Amino acid sequence: MGVVRARSRIRSSGRGSGVLPLLPFFLFTGFFLIWPVVAVTLRSFKGNKNEWTLANYRPILHSGPYFHAFIVSLKLSLITALIGSLLGAFFAYVIVKYARGKFGAVVDSISAVFANSGGVPLAFMFVAAFGTEGIVTKVLKSLGWDIYAGHFTIFSFTGVVMVYSFFQVPLMILVFKPAIAGLRREWEEASTNLGASAFTYWRRVGIPILTPSFVGAFFLLFAGGFSAYATARALTVGTVPLVPIIIGTLVDGNVISDQTNLGDSLAVGMIVVATIVMAGYIWAQRQAAKWRS
Amino acid sequence: MGTTASGEVEKLMKRFTLKWPLVITSSLLAFLIFIVPLYGAAVYSFKGNGGKGHSWVNYQWLIHQDGFYPSLLTSLKLAVLAAFLTLALMVPTMVYLNLKGQKYKSLVDFLCILPLIIPVVSLAIGAQVAMPKILQNSEYELVFFFVIIALPYTYRALDTSLQTVALKTLVEASRSLGASWTSTIMLVIVPAIRSGITGALFLTFALSIGEYTITSLLHWETFPTWTVVAAQQNILGAIAISVFSFVGAIALLSIIALLPKRNAQRVEVDE
Numbered sequence: 001m002g003v004v005r006a007r008s009r010i011r012s013s014g015r016g017s018g019v020l021p022l023l024p025f026f027l028f029t030g031f032f033l034i035w036p037v038v039a040v041t042l043r044s045f046k047g048n049k050n051e052w053t054l055a056n057y058r059p060i061l062h063s064g065p066y067f068h069a070f071i072v073s074l075k076l077s078l079i080t081a082l083i084g085s086l087l088g089a090f091f092a093y094v095i096v097k098y099a100r101g102k103f104g105a106v107v108d109s110i111s112a113v114f115a116n117s118g119g120v121p122l123a124f125m126f127v128a129a130f131g132t133e134g135i136v137t138k139v140l141k142s143l144g145w146d147i148y149a150g151h152f153t154i155f156s157f158t159g160v161v162m163v164y165s166f167f168q169v170p171l172m173i174l175v176f177k178p179a180i181a182g183l184r185r186e187w188e189e190a191s192t193n194l195g196a197s198a199f200t201y202w203r204r205v206g207i208p209i210l211t212p213s214f215v216g217a218f219f220l221l222f223a224g225g226f227s228a229y230a231t232a233r234a235l236t237v238g239t240v241p242l243v244p245i246i247i248g249t250l251v252d253g254n255v256i257s258d259q260t261n262l263g264d265s266l267a268v269g270m271i272v273v274a275t276i277v278m279a280g281y282i283w284a285q286r287q288a289a290k291w292r293s
Numbered sequence: 294m295g296t297t298a299s300g301e302v303e304k305l306m307k308r309f310t311l312k313w314p315l316v317i318t319s320s321l322l323a324f325l326i327f328i329v330p331l332y333g334a335a336v337y338s339f340k341g342n343g344g345k346g347h348s349w350v351n352y353q354w355l356i357h358q359d360g361f362y363p364s365l366l367t368s369l370k371l372a373v374l375a376a377f378l379t380l381a382l383m384v385p386t387m388v389y390l391n392l393k394g395q396k397y398k399s400l401v402d403f404l405c406i407l408p409l410i411i412p413v414v415s416l417a418i419g420a421q422v423a424m425p426k427i428l429q430n431s432e433y434e435l436v437f438f439f440v441i442i443a444l445p446y447t448y449r450a451l452d453t454s455l456q457t458v459a460l461k462t463l464v465e466a467s468r469s470l471g472a473s474w475t476s477t478i479m480l481v482i483v484p485a486i487r488s489g490i491t492g493a494l495f496l497t498f499a500l501s502i503g504e505y506t507i508t509s510l511l512h513w514e515t516f517p518t519w520t521v522v523a524a525q526q527n528i529l530g531a532i533a534i535s536v537f538s539f540v541g542a543i544a545l546l547s548i549i550a551l552l553p554k555r556n557a558q559r560v561e562v563d564e
Contacts, residue, residue: 028440126334128334247414247418
Protein backbone atom coordinates (compact mmCIF):
# COMPACT_ATOMS: atom_id res chain seq x y z
CA MET A 1 0.00 0.00 0.00
CA GLY A 2 2.67 2.44 1.09
CA VAL A 3 4.75 1.82 -2.01
CA VAL A 4 1.80 2.28 -4.29
CA ARG A 5 0.82 5.51 -2.66
CA ALA A 6 4.36 6.87 -2.77
CA ARG A 7 4.70 6.03 -6.43
CA SER A 8 1.46 7.72 -7.36
CA ARG A 9 2.54 10.81 -5.45
CA ILE A 10 5.76 10.99 -7.47
CA ARG A 11 3.79 10.57 -10.66
CA SER A 12 1.31 13.25 -9.82
CA SER A 13 3.79 15.82 -8.61
CA GLY A 14 6.24 17.72 -10.72
CA ARG A 15 4.74 16.59 -13.99
CA GLY A 16 2.52 19.64 -14.16
CA SER A 17 1.80 20.77 -17.65
CA GLY A 18 -0.48 23.06 -19.57
CA VAL A 19 -4.21 22.60 -19.76
CA LEU A 20 -4.27 23.53 -23.45
CA PRO A 21 -4.36 20.00 -24.94
CA LEU A 22 -7.33 19.21 -22.70
CA LEU A 23 -9.23 22.28 -23.83
CA PRO A 24 -11.31 20.52 -26.53
CA PHE A 25 -12.50 18.00 -23.97
CA PHE A 26 -13.37 20.62 -21.36
CA LEU A 27 -15.17 22.78 -23.93
CA PHE A 28 -17.10 19.81 -25.27
CA THR A 29 -18.27 18.48 -21.90
CA GLY A 30 -18.82 22.01 -20.67
CA PHE A 31 -21.15 22.86 -23.54
CA PHE A 32 -22.97 19.55 -24.07
CA LEU A 33 -23.09 18.23 -20.52
CA ILE A 34 -22.66 20.93 -17.87
CA TRP A 35 -24.43 23.80 -19.63
CA PRO A 36 -27.68 21.87 -20.28
CA VAL A 37 -27.81 20.85 -16.61
CA VAL A 38 -27.17 24.41 -15.45
CA ALA A 39 -29.71 25.80 -17.91
CA VAL A 40 -32.49 23.43 -16.89
CA THR A 41 -31.77 24.09 -13.21
CA LEU A 42 -31.98 27.84 -13.74
CA ARG A 43 -35.21 27.62 -15.72
CA SER A 44 -36.78 25.35 -13.12
CA PHE A 45 -36.74 28.36 -10.78
CA LYS A 46 -38.55 30.55 -13.29
CA GLY A 47 -42.30 31.06 -13.31
CA ASN A 48 -44.67 31.47 -16.26
CA LYS A 49 -43.79 35.15 -16.56
CA ASN A 50 -40.04 34.51 -16.34
CA GLU A 51 -39.93 35.63 -12.69
CA TRP A 52 -37.84 33.82 -10.04
CA THR A 53 -39.96 31.42 -8.01
CA LEU A 54 -40.03 28.14 -6.14
CA ALA A 55 -43.52 27.34 -7.40
CA ASN A 56 -42.38 24.62 -9.80
CA TYR A 57 -41.12 22.57 -6.89
CA ARG A 58 -44.35 22.69 -4.92
CA PRO A 59 -46.08 19.84 -6.83
CA ILE A 60 -43.09 17.55 -6.25
CA LEU A 61 -42.80 18.15 -2.54
CA HIS A 62 -46.50 17.97 -1.69
CA SER A 63 -48.68 14.94 -2.14
CA GLY A 64 -50.29 14.72 -5.53
CA PRO A 65 -49.62 13.00 -8.86
CA TYR A 66 -46.05 14.32 -9.23
CA PHE A 67 -45.03 13.43 -5.68
CA HIS A 68 -46.64 10.04 -6.22
CA ALA A 69 -44.61 9.54 -9.43
CA PHE A 70 -41.38 9.95 -7.47
CA ILE A 71 -42.57 7.35 -4.95
CA VAL A 72 -43.46 4.88 -7.72
CA SER A 73 -40.13 5.49 -9.47
CA LEU A 74 -38.18 5.01 -6.25
CA LYS A 75 -40.12 1.84 -5.42
CA LEU A 76 -39.48 0.45 -8.89
CA SER A 77 -35.74 1.19 -8.72
CA LEU A 78 -35.47 -0.30 -5.23
CA ILE A 79 -37.24 -3.55 -6.12
CA THR A 80 -35.49 -4.10 -9.44
CA ALA A 81 -32.08 -3.17 -7.99
CA LEU A 82 -32.64 -5.72 -5.20
CA ILE A 83 -33.70 -8.48 -7.60
CA GLY A 84 -30.93 -7.55 -10.03
CA SER A 85 -28.13 -7.36 -7.50
CA LEU A 86 -29.00 -10.58 -5.66
CA LEU A 87 -29.59 -12.73 -8.74
CA GLY A 88 -26.76 -11.05 -10.64
CA ALA A 89 -24.27 -11.65 -7.82
CA PHE A 90 -25.23 -15.32 -7.79
CA PHE A 91 -24.76 -15.61 -11.56
CA ALA A 92 -21.49 -13.69 -11.41
CA TYR A 93 -20.16 -16.11 -8.79
CA VAL A 94 -21.08 -19.19 -10.80
CA ILE A 95 -19.66 -17.67 -14.00
CA VAL A 96 -16.35 -16.68 -12.40
CA LYS A 97 -16.03 -20.03 -10.68
CA TYR A 98 -17.09 -22.41 -13.42
CA ALA A 99 -17.20 -20.64 -16.78
CA ARG A 100 -13.80 -19.54 -17.98
CA GLY A 101 -12.20 -19.06 -21.36
CA LYS A 102 -14.26 -18.79 -24.52
CA PHE A 103 -17.58 -19.64 -22.91
CA GLY A 104 -16.94 -16.94 -20.34
CA ALA A 105 -16.20 -14.44 -23.11
CA VAL A 106 -19.47 -15.28 -24.85
CA VAL A 107 -21.40 -14.97 -21.58
CA ASP A 108 -19.77 -11.55 -21.17
CA SER A 109 -20.92 -10.29 -24.53
CA ILE A 110 -24.42 -11.68 -24.04
CA SER A 111 -24.62 -9.88 -20.69
CA ALA A 112 -23.43 -6.70 -22.36
CA VAL A 113 -26.17 -6.92 -24.98
CA PHE A 114 -28.88 -7.68 -22.44
CA ALA A 115 -27.70 -4.98 -20.07
CA ASN A 116 -27.24 -2.17 -22.58
CA SER A 117 -29.26 -2.62 -25.73
CA GLY A 118 -32.42 -3.23 -23.73
CA GLY A 119 -34.58 -0.23 -24.39
CA VAL A 120 -37.33 -0.56 -26.91
CA PRO A 121 -36.74 -4.11 -28.23
CA LEU A 122 -36.90 -5.44 -24.69
CA ALA A 123 -40.41 -4.10 -24.18
CA PHE A 124 -41.73 -5.76 -27.34
CA MET A 125 -40.03 -9.02 -26.49
CA PHE A 126 -41.84 -9.17 -23.19
CA VAL A 127 -45.15 -8.36 -24.81
CA ALA A 128 -44.56 -11.31 -27.14
CA ALA A 129 -43.71 -13.62 -24.26
CA PHE A 130 -46.01 -12.48 -21.45
CA GLY A 131 -48.75 -10.46 -23.17
CA THR A 132 -52.34 -11.71 -23.14
CA GLU A 133 -51.63 -13.59 -26.38
CA GLY A 134 -47.99 -14.26 -25.48
CA ILE A 135 -46.27 -17.58 -25.97
CA VAL A 136 -45.32 -18.06 -22.32
CA THR A 137 -48.78 -17.00 -21.19
CA LYS A 138 -50.33 -19.66 -23.39
CA VAL A 139 -47.93 -22.39 -22.32
CA LEU A 140 -48.55 -21.61 -18.65
CA LYS A 141 -52.29 -21.56 -19.28
CA SER A 142 -52.17 -24.99 -20.89
CA LEU A 143 -50.31 -26.15 -17.77
CA GLY A 144 -53.17 -24.84 -15.66
CA TRP A 145 -51.78 -21.49 -14.51
CA ASP A 146 -53.55 -18.48 -15.94
CA ILE A 147 -51.27 -15.57 -15.08
CA TYR A 148 -53.99 -13.16 -16.19
CA ALA A 149 -56.50 -14.58 -13.70
CA GLY A 150 -55.56 -11.94 -11.13
CA HIS A 151 -54.64 -8.30 -11.63
CA PHE A 152 -51.48 -9.01 -13.57
CA THR A 153 -50.80 -7.45 -16.95
CA ILE A 154 -47.43 -6.95 -18.60
CA PHE A 155 -48.30 -3.24 -18.80
CA SER A 156 -48.58 -2.89 -15.01
CA PHE A 157 -46.06 -2.14 -12.28
CA THR A 158 -45.31 -5.86 -11.88
CA GLY A 159 -44.77 -6.11 -15.63
CA VAL A 160 -42.28 -3.24 -15.57
CA VAL A 161 -40.49 -4.91 -12.64
CA MET A 162 -40.14 -8.10 -14.70
CA VAL A 163 -38.81 -6.29 -17.75
CA TYR A 164 -36.40 -4.12 -15.76
CA SER A 165 -35.00 -7.17 -13.98
CA PHE A 166 -34.14 -8.53 -17.40
CA PHE A 167 -31.52 -5.79 -17.85
CA GLN A 168 -30.63 -5.29 -14.17
CA VAL A 169 -29.45 -8.89 -13.68
CA PRO A 170 -26.93 -8.88 -16.58
CA LEU A 171 -25.79 -5.38 -15.61
CA MET A 172 -25.02 -6.73 -12.14
CA ILE A 173 -23.12 -9.65 -13.69
CA LEU A 174 -20.95 -7.22 -15.67
CA VAL A 175 -20.32 -4.88 -12.76
CA PHE A 176 -19.85 -7.47 -10.02
CA LYS A 177 -17.77 -10.08 -11.87
CA PRO A 178 -14.46 -8.22 -11.45
CA ALA A 179 -15.04 -8.04 -7.69
CA ILE A 180 -15.54 -11.79 -7.42
CA ALA A 181 -12.64 -12.49 -9.76
CA GLY A 182 -10.55 -10.25 -7.48
CA LEU A 183 -11.00 -12.58 -4.50
CA ARG A 184 -7.55 -14.07 -4.24
CA ARG A 185 -7.11 -17.79 -4.00
CA GLU A 186 -4.44 -17.15 -1.34
CA TRP A 187 -7.04 -15.69 1.00
CA GLU A 188 -9.16 -18.81 0.80
CA GLU A 189 -6.11 -21.04 1.19
CA ALA A 190 -4.82 -19.03 4.12
CA SER A 191 -8.13 -19.20 5.91
CA THR A 192 -8.44 -22.94 5.20
CA ASN A 193 -4.91 -23.49 6.50
CA LEU A 194 -5.85 -21.65 9.66
CA GLY A 195 -8.67 -24.15 10.08
CA ALA A 196 -11.64 -22.20 8.80
CA SER A 197 -14.52 -23.99 7.12
CA ALA A 198 -15.90 -22.73 3.81
CA PHE A 199 -18.73 -21.13 5.75
CA THR A 200 -16.31 -19.31 8.08
CA TYR A 201 -14.25 -18.17 5.10
CA TRP A 202 -17.28 -16.58 3.49
CA ARG A 203 -18.54 -15.08 6.74
CA ARG A 204 -15.21 -13.63 7.89
CA VAL A 205 -13.35 -12.96 4.61
CA GLY A 206 -15.34 -13.32 1.41
CA ILE A 207 -18.52 -11.44 2.24
CA PRO A 208 -16.84 -8.55 4.11
CA ILE A 209 -14.50 -7.98 1.15
CA LEU A 210 -17.30 -8.16 -1.39
CA THR A 211 -19.77 -6.01 0.55
CA PRO A 212 -18.54 -2.58 -0.65
CA SER A 213 -18.53 -3.76 -4.27
CA PHE A 214 -21.98 -5.23 -3.83
CA VAL A 215 -23.36 -2.05 -2.26
CA GLY A 216 -21.76 0.03 -5.02
CA ALA A 217 -23.26 -2.16 -7.73
CA PHE A 218 -26.64 -1.96 -6.01
CA PHE A 219 -26.51 1.85 -6.13
CA LEU A 220 -25.53 1.75 -9.80
CA LEU A 221 -28.49 -0.51 -10.59
CA PHE A 222 -30.75 1.72 -8.53
CA ALA A 223 -29.70 4.81 -10.48
CA GLY A 224 -30.06 2.96 -13.78
CA GLY A 225 -33.56 1.78 -12.97
CA PHE A 226 -34.55 5.21 -11.73
CA SER A 227 -33.42 6.95 -14.93
CA ALA A 228 -34.56 4.34 -17.45
CA TYR A 229 -37.06 5.68 -19.94
CA ALA A 230 -37.18 3.79 -23.23
CA THR A 231 -38.40 0.42 -21.99
CA ALA A 232 -41.15 1.76 -19.78
CA ARG A 233 -42.23 4.20 -22.45
CA ALA A 234 -42.51 1.56 -25.16
CA LEU A 235 -44.15 -0.93 -22.81
CA THR A 236 -46.68 1.06 -20.86
CA VAL A 237 -47.30 4.23 -22.89
CA GLY A 238 -47.87 5.98 -19.59
CA THR A 239 -50.04 3.52 -17.65
CA VAL A 240 -47.45 3.32 -14.87
CA PRO A 241 -46.71 6.82 -13.56
CA LEU A 242 -42.91 7.04 -13.51
CA VAL A 243 -41.09 10.38 -13.30
CA PRO A 244 -39.21 10.03 -16.63
CA ILE A 245 -42.44 9.05 -18.39
CA ILE A 246 -44.28 12.05 -16.95
CA ILE A 247 -41.47 14.35 -18.08
CA GLY A 248 -41.79 12.79 -21.52
CA THR A 249 -45.53 13.45 -21.72
CA LEU A 250 -45.00 17.04 -20.58
CA VAL A 251 -42.34 17.55 -23.24
CA ASP A 252 -44.49 16.02 -25.96
CA GLY A 253 -47.35 18.28 -24.95
CA ASN A 254 -49.63 15.31 -24.27
CA VAL A 255 -50.28 16.67 -20.82
CA ILE A 256 -50.72 20.39 -20.41
CA SER A 257 -49.74 21.83 -17.07
CA ASP A 258 -50.59 25.36 -16.03
CA GLN A 259 -46.97 25.63 -14.97
CA THR A 260 -44.85 25.85 -18.12
CA ASN A 261 -41.60 24.91 -16.42
CA LEU A 262 -42.86 21.99 -14.35
CA GLY A 263 -40.94 19.52 -16.54
CA ASP A 264 -37.74 21.35 -15.60
CA SER A 265 -38.25 20.96 -11.88
CA LEU A 266 -39.08 17.27 -12.36
CA ALA A 267 -35.86 16.89 -14.35
CA VAL A 268 -33.87 18.64 -11.61
CA GLY A 269 -35.60 16.44 -9.02
CA MET A 270 -34.36 13.39 -10.91
CA ILE A 271 -30.83 14.80 -11.00
CA VAL A 272 -30.94 15.34 -7.23
CA VAL A 273 -32.09 11.77 -6.52
CA ALA A 274 -29.56 10.32 -8.97
CA THR A 275 -26.75 12.40 -7.47
CA ILE A 276 -27.49 11.14 -3.97
CA VAL A 277 -27.58 7.54 -5.18
CA MET A 278 -24.41 7.88 -7.23
CA ALA A 279 -22.60 9.55 -4.34
CA GLY A 280 -23.28 6.29 -2.52
CA TYR A 281 -21.89 4.41 -5.50
CA ILE A 282 -18.68 6.44 -5.60
CA TRP A 283 -18.22 6.09 -1.86
CA ALA A 284 -18.68 2.31 -2.05
CA GLN A 285 -16.26 2.10 -5.00
CA ARG A 286 -13.60 3.85 -2.90
CA GLN A 287 -14.16 1.37 -0.07
CA ALA A 288 -13.90 -1.53 -2.49
CA ALA A 289 -10.71 -0.18 -4.07
CA LYS A 290 -8.94 -0.53 -0.71
CA TRP A 291 -8.70 -4.26 -1.32
CA ARG A 292 -7.24 -4.01 -4.76
CA SER A 293 -3.72 -3.09 -5.89
CA MET B 294 -2.75 -38.33 9.42
CA GLY B 295 -6.11 -40.05 9.35
CA THR B 296 -7.94 -36.86 10.19
CA THR B 297 -6.25 -34.78 7.49
CA ALA B 298 -6.90 -37.48 4.89
CA SER B 299 -10.57 -37.59 5.78
CA GLY B 300 -10.52 -33.80 5.79
CA GLU B 301 -9.20 -33.83 2.25
CA VAL B 302 -11.88 -36.27 1.21
CA GLU B 303 -14.50 -34.14 2.87
CA LYS B 304 -13.22 -31.04 1.08
CA LEU B 305 -13.26 -32.86 -2.24
CA MET B 306 -16.79 -34.04 -1.54
CA LYS B 307 -17.83 -30.50 -0.81
CA ARG B 308 -16.34 -29.26 -4.09
CA PHE B 309 -18.15 -31.86 -6.11
CA THR B 310 -21.48 -31.65 -4.36
CA LEU B 311 -21.49 -27.87 -4.55
CA LYS B 312 -20.44 -27.41 -8.15
CA TRP B 313 -23.24 -29.20 -10.00
CA PRO B 314 -26.18 -27.93 -7.94
CA LEU B 315 -24.86 -24.38 -8.45
CA VAL B 316 -24.31 -24.79 -12.16
CA ILE B 317 -27.67 -26.48 -12.68
CA THR B 318 -29.60 -23.93 -10.60
CA SER B 319 -28.01 -20.99 -12.37
CA SER B 320 -28.52 -22.53 -15.80
CA LEU B 321 -32.18 -23.13 -15.01
CA LEU B 322 -32.59 -19.59 -13.70
CA ALA B 323 -30.82 -18.12 -16.73
CA PHE B 324 -33.06 -20.22 -18.95
CA LEU B 325 -36.20 -18.92 -17.23
CA ILE B 326 -35.15 -15.28 -17.07
CA PHE B 327 -33.40 -14.81 -20.42
CA ILE B 328 -34.04 -17.65 -22.82
CA VAL B 329 -37.80 -18.02 -22.29
CA PRO B 330 -38.72 -14.40 -23.16
CA LEU B 331 -36.28 -14.32 -26.08
CA TYR B 332 -37.53 -17.66 -27.39
CA GLY B 333 -41.15 -16.62 -26.86
CA ALA B 334 -40.59 -13.44 -28.85
CA ALA B 335 -38.77 -15.31 -31.60
CA VAL B 336 -41.61 -17.82 -32.00
CA TYR B 337 -44.13 -15.00 -31.99
CA SER B 338 -42.25 -13.07 -34.66
CA PHE B 339 -42.57 -15.96 -37.12
CA LYS B 340 -46.34 -16.11 -36.87
CA GLY B 341 -48.07 -15.97 -40.22
CA ASN B 342 -50.95 -13.77 -41.29
CA GLY B 343 -53.75 -13.75 -38.75
CA GLY B 344 -51.56 -15.62 -36.30
CA LYS B 345 -51.59 -18.85 -38.28
CA GLY B 346 -48.64 -20.88 -39.43
CA HIS B 347 -45.02 -19.84 -39.54
CA SER B 348 -43.47 -17.51 -42.04
CA TRP B 349 -41.19 -14.60 -42.64
CA VAL B 350 -44.16 -12.36 -43.30
CA ASN B 351 -43.47 -10.03 -40.34
CA TYR B 352 -39.89 -9.55 -41.37
CA GLN B 353 -40.97 -8.81 -44.93
CA TRP B 354 -43.60 -6.35 -43.73
CA LEU B 355 -40.87 -4.59 -41.82
CA ILE B 356 -38.59 -4.08 -44.78
CA HIS B 357 -41.37 -2.75 -46.97
CA GLN B 358 -42.62 -0.31 -44.38
CA ASP B 359 -42.33 3.40 -45.06
CA GLY B 360 -39.40 4.84 -43.18
CA PHE B 361 -37.55 1.58 -42.63
CA TYR B 362 -34.52 2.40 -44.75
CA PRO B 363 -34.43 6.17 -44.09
CA SER B 364 -34.58 5.73 -40.32
CA LEU B 365 -32.07 2.88 -40.39
CA LEU B 366 -29.74 5.00 -42.52
CA THR B 367 -30.12 7.98 -40.20
CA SER B 368 -29.27 5.79 -37.21
CA LEU B 369 -26.24 4.28 -38.94
CA LYS B 370 -25.01 7.68 -40.05
CA LEU B 371 -25.36 9.27 -36.62
CA ALA B 372 -23.80 6.26 -34.90
CA VAL B 373 -20.77 6.23 -37.20
CA LEU B 374 -20.28 9.99 -36.73
CA ALA B 375 -20.61 9.65 -32.95
CA ALA B 376 -18.07 6.81 -32.88
CA PHE B 377 -15.48 8.79 -34.82
CA LEU B 378 -16.11 12.02 -32.96
CA THR B 379 -15.57 10.06 -29.74
CA LEU B 380 -12.18 8.87 -30.97
CA ALA B 381 -11.14 12.29 -32.25
CA LEU B 382 -12.02 13.85 -28.91
CA MET B 383 -11.00 11.14 -26.47
CA VAL B 384 -7.83 9.55 -27.86
CA PRO B 385 -5.70 12.75 -27.68
CA THR B 386 -7.33 13.67 -24.36
CA MET B 387 -6.63 10.31 -22.77
CA VAL B 388 -3.08 10.08 -24.13
CA TYR B 389 -2.21 13.53 -22.80
CA LEU B 390 -3.90 12.74 -19.50
CA ASN B 391 -1.84 9.60 -18.98
CA LEU B 392 1.33 11.24 -20.21
CA LYS B 393 1.50 14.71 -18.73
CA GLY B 394 -1.84 15.84 -17.45
CA GLN B 395 -1.96 13.74 -14.26
CA LYS B 396 -3.19 16.63 -12.16
CA TYR B 397 -6.34 16.96 -14.29
CA LYS B 398 -7.08 13.27 -14.16
CA SER B 399 -9.56 13.37 -11.29
CA LEU B 400 -11.48 16.22 -12.93
CA VAL B 401 -11.71 14.42 -16.27
CA ASP B 402 -12.58 11.24 -14.40
CA PHE B 403 -15.46 13.03 -12.72
CA LEU B 404 -16.73 14.63 -15.93
CA CYS B 405 -16.72 11.24 -17.61
CA ILE B 406 -18.78 9.59 -14.90
CA LEU B 407 -21.32 12.44 -14.88
CA PRO B 408 -23.39 11.03 -17.77
CA LEU B 409 -24.08 8.01 -15.56
CA ILE B 410 -25.28 10.31 -12.78
CA ILE B 411 -27.39 12.76 -14.77
CA PRO B 412 -30.52 11.00 -16.02
CA VAL B 413 -30.70 11.11 -19.81
CA VAL B 414 -34.23 12.49 -19.55
CA SER B 415 -32.90 15.47 -17.59
CA LEU B 416 -30.07 15.95 -20.08
CA ALA B 417 -32.61 15.98 -22.90
CA ILE B 418 -34.70 18.68 -21.20
CA GLY B 419 -31.52 20.64 -20.56
CA ALA B 420 -30.53 20.32 -24.21
CA GLN B 421 -33.86 21.80 -25.25
CA VAL B 422 -33.28 24.75 -22.97
CA ALA B 423 -29.59 25.32 -23.62
CA MET B 424 -28.74 24.43 -27.20
CA PRO B 425 -28.71 27.23 -29.76
CA LYS B 426 -31.52 27.13 -32.33
CA ILE B 427 -29.22 26.41 -35.23
CA LEU B 428 -28.13 23.16 -33.58
CA GLN B 429 -31.63 22.21 -32.49
CA ASN B 430 -32.80 22.42 -36.09
CA SER B 431 -30.39 19.73 -37.22
CA GLU B 432 -30.49 16.03 -36.46
CA TYR B 433 -26.72 16.15 -36.10
CA GLU B 434 -27.16 17.63 -32.62
CA LEU B 435 -27.80 14.03 -31.54
CA VAL B 436 -24.23 13.06 -32.45
CA PHE B 437 -22.85 15.28 -29.67
CA PHE B 438 -25.19 13.83 -27.07
CA PHE B 439 -24.45 10.26 -28.17
CA VAL B 440 -20.77 11.03 -27.54
CA ILE B 441 -21.67 12.37 -24.08
CA ILE B 442 -23.82 9.33 -23.21
CA ALA B 443 -21.06 6.93 -24.26
CA LEU B 444 -18.37 8.87 -22.36
CA PRO B 445 -18.28 6.74 -19.18
CA TYR B 446 -17.68 3.61 -21.25
CA THR B 447 -15.22 5.05 -23.76
CA TYR B 448 -13.21 6.62 -20.97
CA ARG B 449 -12.81 3.31 -19.22
CA ALA B 450 -12.03 1.36 -22.39
CA LEU B 451 -9.28 3.79 -23.43
CA ASP B 452 -7.89 4.27 -19.94
CA THR B 453 -7.60 0.53 -19.32
CA SER B 454 -5.67 -0.08 -22.50
CA LEU B 455 -3.43 2.96 -22.00
CA GLN B 456 -2.46 1.62 -18.57
CA THR B 457 -1.16 -1.60 -20.11
CA VAL B 458 1.37 0.04 -22.44
CA ALA B 459 4.62 1.74 -21.48
CA LEU B 460 3.30 5.00 -22.85
CA LYS B 461 6.15 7.23 -21.74
CA THR B 462 8.83 4.95 -23.19
CA LEU B 463 7.02 4.68 -26.49
CA VAL B 464 6.58 8.42 -26.78
CA GLU B 465 10.15 9.23 -25.80
CA ALA B 466 11.50 6.69 -28.27
CA SER B 467 9.34 7.99 -31.06
CA ARG B 468 10.05 11.65 -30.31
CA SER B 469 13.81 11.16 -30.00
CA LEU B 470 13.82 9.42 -33.37
CA GLY B 471 12.39 12.64 -34.77
CA ALA B 472 8.71 11.85 -35.15
CA SER B 473 6.23 14.68 -34.78
CA TRP B 474 3.44 14.56 -32.21
CA THR B 475 0.88 13.72 -34.88
CA SER B 476 2.84 10.79 -36.23
CA THR B 477 3.69 9.65 -32.70
CA ILE B 478 -0.01 9.42 -31.88
CA MET B 479 -1.09 7.95 -35.21
CA LEU B 480 1.78 5.53 -35.83
CA VAL B 481 2.92 4.55 -32.34
CA ILE B 482 0.22 5.07 -29.74
CA VAL B 483 -2.88 4.23 -31.77
CA PRO B 484 -1.54 0.80 -32.82
CA ALA B 485 -0.44 0.12 -29.24
CA ILE B 486 -3.88 0.76 -27.77
CA ARG B 487 -5.79 -0.81 -30.63
CA SER B 488 -7.94 -2.96 -28.34
CA GLY B 489 -9.11 0.05 -26.36
CA ILE B 490 -9.87 1.98 -29.52
CA THR B 491 -11.96 -0.79 -31.04
CA GLY B 492 -13.74 -1.17 -27.72
CA ALA B 493 -14.57 2.54 -27.57
CA LEU B 494 -15.63 2.53 -31.20
CA PHE B 495 -18.03 -0.38 -30.86
CA LEU B 496 -19.45 0.79 -27.54
CA THR B 497 -20.25 4.24 -28.89
CA PHE B 498 -21.68 2.77 -32.07
CA ALA B 499 -23.86 0.27 -30.20
CA LEU B 500 -25.14 2.82 -27.69
CA SER B 501 -25.89 5.35 -30.44
CA ILE B 502 -27.73 2.97 -32.71
CA GLY B 503 -30.05 1.86 -29.92
CA GLU B 504 -30.50 5.25 -28.26
CA TYR B 505 -34.14 6.13 -27.76
CA THR B 506 -34.54 8.50 -24.83
CA ILE B 507 -32.81 11.66 -25.97
CA THR B 508 -33.78 11.07 -29.60
CA SER B 509 -37.49 10.86 -28.86
CA LEU B 510 -37.47 13.71 -26.35
CA LEU B 511 -35.78 15.96 -28.90
CA HIS B 512 -38.30 14.74 -31.49
CA TRP B 513 -35.99 13.18 -34.05
CA GLU B 514 -36.68 10.04 -36.01
CA THR B 515 -34.10 7.30 -35.86
CA PHE B 516 -34.50 3.54 -36.09
CA PRO B 517 -35.56 3.00 -32.45
CA THR B 518 -38.13 5.81 -32.42
CA TRP B 519 -39.45 4.67 -35.81
CA THR B 520 -39.87 1.18 -34.35
CA VAL B 521 -42.10 2.44 -31.57
CA VAL B 522 -44.32 4.26 -34.06
CA ALA B 523 -44.40 1.26 -36.39
CA ALA B 524 -45.35 -0.97 -33.45
CA GLN B 525 -48.63 0.87 -33.10
CA GLN B 526 -49.66 -0.46 -36.52
CA ASN B 527 -48.18 -3.91 -36.34
CA ILE B 528 -46.98 -5.31 -33.03
CA LEU B 529 -45.79 -8.49 -34.75
CA GLY B 530 -43.51 -6.46 -36.98
CA ALA B 531 -42.15 -4.58 -33.96
CA ILE B 532 -41.43 -7.87 -32.23
CA ALA B 533 -39.65 -9.07 -35.36
CA ILE B 534 -37.41 -5.98 -35.24
CA SER B 535 -36.68 -6.56 -31.59
CA VAL B 536 -35.71 -10.19 -32.05
CA PHE B 537 -33.62 -9.27 -35.07
CA SER B 538 -31.71 -6.54 -33.24
CA PHE B 539 -31.11 -8.67 -30.12
CA VAL B 540 -29.90 -11.73 -31.99
CA GLY B 541 -27.82 -9.55 -34.32
CA ALA B 542 -26.14 -7.74 -31.43
CA ILE B 543 -25.40 -10.96 -29.54
CA ALA B 544 -23.95 -12.61 -32.66
CA LEU B 545 -21.79 -9.57 -33.45
CA LEU B 546 -20.43 -9.19 -29.92
CA SER B 547 -19.79 -12.92 -29.55
CA ILE B 548 -17.79 -12.96 -32.76
CA ILE B 549 -15.76 -9.99 -31.54
CA ALA B 550 -15.21 -11.69 -28.18
CA LEU B 551 -14.02 -14.90 -29.84
CA LEU B 552 -11.64 -13.21 -32.26
CA PRO B 553 -8.03 -13.78 -31.26
CA LYS B 554 -6.79 -10.70 -29.46
CA ARG B 555 -3.55 -9.12 -30.51
CA ASN B 556 -2.38 -7.45 -27.39
CA ALA B 557 -0.25 -4.42 -26.85
CA GLN B 558 2.74 -6.48 -25.78
CA ARG B 559 3.45 -7.57 -29.32
CA VAL B 560 3.66 -4.03 -30.58
CA GLU B 561 6.29 -3.22 -28.02
CA VAL B 562 8.38 -6.22 -29.02
CA ASP B 563 8.11 -5.27 -32.67
CA GLU B 564 9.43 -1.81 -31.96
